[in-house]
Amino acid sequence: VQLQASGGGLVQPGGSLTLSCTVSERTFSTYVMDWFRQAPGKEREFVAAITRTGVTTYYGDSVKGRFTISRDNAKNTVYLQMNSLKPEDTAVYYCAAPRDKYSAMVVKTEGDMGYWGKGTQVTVSS
Numbered sequence: 001v002q003l004q005a006s007g008g009g010l011v012q013p014g015g016s017l018t019l020s021c022t023v024s025e026r027t028f029s030t031y032v033m034d035w036f037r038q039a040p041g042k043e044r045e046f047v048a049a050i051t052r053t054g055v056t057t058y059y060g061d062s063v064k065g066r067f068t069i070s071r072d073n074a075k076n077t078v079y080l081q082m083n084s085l086k087p088e089d090t091a092v093y094y095c096a097a098p099r100d101k102y103s104a105m106v107v108k109t110e111g112d113m114g115y116w117g118k119g120t121q122v123t124v125s126s
Contacts, residue, residue: 018079035048096116
């Protein structure tokens, strides 16, 4: 499974950015998908997850109300819409699929993920 994240960049505080992650597999619609991030000197942090159909979403406490995860199964793509960005959102953002990629269970820990994209840098600064 290959995951390719894109859409990162430099944005001012209060601004918005949308990340995309395209998955190579035709069975993408059977995967729960997650976004994580890692800031310099910090551990990788859970950001958001979405069920296979996209009906249910989950968020880390630090991004609730500001970020929205969504997916388009026809395009094999998961998105992360980020609004009201803060300097503390600065990190490398990774999309990931669970180690058990055909499970419907939503997992939110780094150790449960088996497939990772290369990451895209998001910098929030004036």
